[in-house]
């Protein structure tokens with residue numbers, strides 16, 4: 001399995017994606033981005049790497065995406081700002097060398 005990072009994993013869709021990926025094992029190759037890591041302690045307990053980050057914080061995104069091959073980007077729910085937020089995520093992923101981005105639209 002590649003190194004995969006899932007955003008939005010403290011929400012409904014992202015958590016479902018992580019749970020599905022965990023069925024294949026390889027928690028050590030799975031990471032998530034969380035604004036509040038305390039909301040992802042259940043995932044951390046299963047061996048998933050939790051990175052604190054926000055779509056609005058470029059440096060946090062760049063740090064979280066280091067070594068990631070594939071990114072699952074869950075669309076943000078701040079409807080007035082999500083286009084620049086997603087652009088930020090995609091730019092950081094590109095700079096970090098992420099090879100494949102899966103994006104779920106609004």
Ligand SMILES: NC(=O)c1ccc[n+]([C@@H]2O[C@H](COP(=O)([O-])OP(=O)(O)OC[C@H]3O[C@@H](n4cnc5c(N)ncnc54)[C@H](OP(=O)(O)O)[C@@H]3O)[C@@H](O)[C@H]2O)c1
Nearest residue numbers: 008009010011012013014035054055056075076077105106
């Ligand atoms: N295409 C479709 O048919 C379809 C269907 C349903 C939903 N959607 C879209 O999918 C998205 C997720 O749905 P959901 O039900 O999983 O929503 P949700 O439960 O509200 O989860 C949203 C997730 O995004 C995270 N998030 C929001 N803003 C962020 C930011 N600035 N930086 C980092 N993370 C951020 C939230 O983190 P926190 O826990 O910190 O808030 C949470 O983990 C929504 O945008 C929705 O519009 C699409």
